[in-house]
Amino acid sequence: xxxxxxxxxxxxxxxxxxxxxxxxxxxxxxxxxxxxxxxxxxxxxxxxxxxxxxxxxxxxxxxxxxxxxxxxxxxxxxxxxxxxxxxxxxxxxxxxxxxxxxxxxxxxxxxxxxxxxxxxxxxxxxxxxxxxxxxxxxxxxxxxxxxxxxxxxxxxxxxxxxxxxxxxxxxxxxxxxxxxxxxxxxxxxxxxxxxxxxxxxxxxxxxxxxxxxxxxxxxxxxxxxxxxxxxxxxxxxxxxxxxxxxxxxxxxxxxxxxxxxxxxxxxxxxxxxxxxxxxxxxxxxxxxxxxxxxxxxxxxxxxxxxxxxxxxxxxxxxxxxxxxxxxxxxxxxx
Numbered sequence: 001x002x003x004x005x006x007x008x009x010x011x012x013x014x015x016x017x018x019x020x021x022x023x024x025x026x027x028x029x030x031x032x033x034x035x036x037x038x039x040x041x042x043x044x045x046x047x048x049x050x051x052x053x054x055x056x057x058x059x060x061x062x063x064x065x066x067x068x069x070x071x072x073x074x075x076x077x078x079x080x081x082x083x084x085x086x087x088x089x090x091x092x093x094x095x096x097x098x099x100x101x102x103x104x105x106x107x108x109x110x111x112x113x114x115x116x117x118x119x120x121x122x123x124x125x126x127x128x129x130x131x132x133x134x135x136x137x138x139x140x141x142x143x144x145x146x147x148x149x150x151x152x153x154x155x156x157x158x159x160x161x162x163x164x165x166x167x168x169x170x171x172x173x174x175x176x177x178x179x180x181x182x183x184x185x186x187x188x189x190x191x192x193x194x195x196x197x198x199x200x201x202x203x204x205x206x207x208x209x210x211x212x213x214x215x216x217x218x219x220x221x222x223x224x225x226x227x228x229x230x231x232x233x234x235x236x237x238x239x240x241x242x243x244x245x246x247x248x249x250x251x252x253x254x255x256x257x258x259x260x261x262x263x264x265x266x267x268x269x270x271x272x273x274x275x276x277x278x279x280x281x282x283x284x285x286x287x288x289x290x291x292x293x294x295x296x297x298x299x300x301x302x303x304x305x306x307x308x309x310x311x312x313x314x315x316x317x318x319x320x321x322x323x324x325x326x327x328x329x330x331x332x333x334x
Contacts (some may be wrong), residue, residue, distance in 0.1 A: 004030070005021075005024070005026075005030050005033065006029070006033070007033045007036065010030060010033050010037070011037070014037060014039075014040060017039055017040055017041045017042055018035065018040070018042040018044065019034065019040045019043050019044065020043065020044045021043070021044060021045050021048070022044045022045065022046045022047045022048070022057050022067070023046070023047040023048070023163060024048060025048065025049060026045065026048040026182065027050060027051065028050070028054070029045065029050060029053060029054060029057060031056050031057055031059065031060065032056075033055055034060060035059060035060060038062060038118040040062070040063070041062055041063060041064040041065065041085075042063075042064065042065040043060070043063050043065070043066050043067070044067045045056055045066075045067060045068050045087070046067045046068065046069045046070050046071070046090070047069075047070045047071075047073070048070075048071055049071065049072060050068070050071040050072065050073060051071075051072045051073065052073065052074065052075070053068075053073065053076065053077055055077065057077055058077050058080055058082045058083055059082075059083065060083065061082065061085060062085060063083060063085065063086065064085050064086065064087050064088065065086075065087065066083075066086060066088065066089050066090070066248055066270055067090040068089075068090060068091055068094070069090045069091065069092035069093055069094070069113070070092065070093045070094075071093075071094055072094065072095055073091070073094040073095060073096055074094075074095045074096065074097070075096060075097075075098065076091070076096065076100065076103075077100070078100045078102060079100075079102050080100060080102055080103060080106070081100075081102030081103060081104065081105030081106060082102070082105075083106070084105065084106065084107070084108060084110055085108060085138065086106050087107060087108050087109060087110045087111065088109075088110065088111045089106075089109060089111070089112050089113075089140075090111075090112075090113045090115060090118075091112070091113060091117065092113045092114070092115050093115070093116040093117075094116075094117050095117065095118060096114070096117045096118070096119065096121065096124075097117070097118045097119060098119075098120065098145065099119075099123060099147065101147055101150060101151045101154070102188070103143065103144065103147050103157075104147035104148040104150075104151050106144060107144070109140045109144055110138060110140055111133075111134050111136050111137055111140055112127075112130075112139045112140035112143055113130050113139065113150065114127045114130065114139060114143075115129075115130050115332050123143075123146075126142050126143060126146045127139045127142065127143055128142065131248060180252075
């Protein structure tokens with residue numbers, strides 16, 4: 001459903017020099033109503049459903065800042081160059097694939113955003129990324145200069161074609177044939193020479209490029225290999241050091257545990273003297289750990305003897321059950 005705005009509702013949306021008609025579900029631009037507001041220099045039409053701009057849109061020559069982002073525009077007016085006061089133009093997120101040559105006349109354009117549009121490869125390369133304010137300023141400058149050169153080239157071609165048409169119109173039929181043959185020969189010679197030159201230049205360029213690429217790839221490979229060998233050697237040293245420290249701590253802990261547990265069993269007095277000396281110097285209660293280790297040792301020995309008795313009993317039962325029966329059957333057969 002198209003929403004139309006009258007002059008009163010539009011005036012209500014004017015603040016200072018800004019007319020904000022963004023996100024208003026507009027499909028058509030009320031150009032006549034906006035044209036009456038001569039003080040408005042900033043026009044915001046972003047976030048609407050505008051698919052095309054009317055022909056009289058370029059009559060809004062007082063507009064300095066124009067925001068048409070997030071619409072459905074497939075193209076912009078061919079004579080947009082008449083809006084010479086434009087300094088800021090936002091066309092982000094539309095469906096624009098080509099730009100009119102008249103944009104080259106926007107000499108005051110300082111800011112342009114063409115992101116998220118299906119532009120041709122050449123135009124998108126000229127426009128650049130436009131990710132920040134500086135990029136958008138460069139985009140405006142590059143697009144205007146690019147379209148200016150295209151316009152000049154087109155005008156030169158048109159002038160050449162006019163001259164050719166005038167010359168051919170003035171010449172006689174016989175002279176026309178001779179001239180056409182000469183031109184064809186000259187063009188063929190030029191094209192052949194150009195082809196030879198381009199082929200030779202391409203070959204030279206490809207040879208140079210291949211040489212530079214090969215040297216660069218060799219350099220990068222050697223640098224990568226050196227880095228990888230350094231990293232591998234450092235990681236190997238670190239792994240060996242960590243493994244050695246873990247092994248040493250494990251052996252020391254095992255030996256100290258065995259010493260605390262077994263030493264008092266052989267010489268209780270001497271071990272008490274050693275434990276007291278260590279406790280005075282390190283504040284570690286070895287006697288407490290010794291008692292705990294003795295209890296743990298007793299529990300372990302009891303557990304082992306218990307399960308060994310169970311295993312021995314099971315072994316005897318299985319032996320009596322199976323092997324005695326086999327021996328009895330063999331004896332009976334004999």
